[in-house]
Amino acid sequence: MRSASFVLLFVLPVAACSEPDTRIEAAQVSWMEWPAEVLAATPFTVRVVVYGAYCVEVVQFVVAPTVDQSAVTFEPYFVTGQPRPCLALARQDGVGAPVIVNGPSFDTSAAVPGLDADYPRTYEIRAGASVFARTALASALPIRMFGEVTVRRDTVTVGRVNAGGLAYAIRDSLGCVTLSPYSVRPAYVIENPPADTARSWSAFVRGYIYEPAAPVCGKSKVFHLVTRN
16 A cells, blocks of 8 residues: 655645635634732733634634632633635645744734632633644534642642643654644643653653752653643
């Protein structure tokens, strides 16, 4: 059987004359990072990484979260304009349809207003994200929990950053496992990798980033894995 190879080509989308000048497209969140603990009524920032829009001009990217009594929810979206040439990968042997490459990712920080807390408590950090398909064409995306933030009234512990999202991990010959979230550089070494011996895997992960007492696999900042789905 002949192995499949790929060549680059440009696909020119056809604009429909009846389409409005701009439209709204939901943005899929792939990764987020935020302080593990924050003071009540004190704003904080969250790092939000989303897949880029496909084959269109991005007029505006909106990422402001909503807050209720239990969660901070991100449902970012693109305001898109005219179609643009779209980079694709086509199979040279003709088997299968060309694969459209996603546009550039958006890696930004979003401000969260201060959260209420009469006593130490947690809020969920949630966002629109589908773990099954990368699509920016849906009007809305399923809401998934990326983790939690602890809110305190007096003092907070600093130095730990909670994080979650889709990531790819690979194990090297020394047993070190490196976690690579989409469009996040540099990647993170997992200080407590799963016990399985798989050389690589991809999953929706939750955990936290911090600096351990001693470097792990030569890295002073590591990712502590809490869940893998």
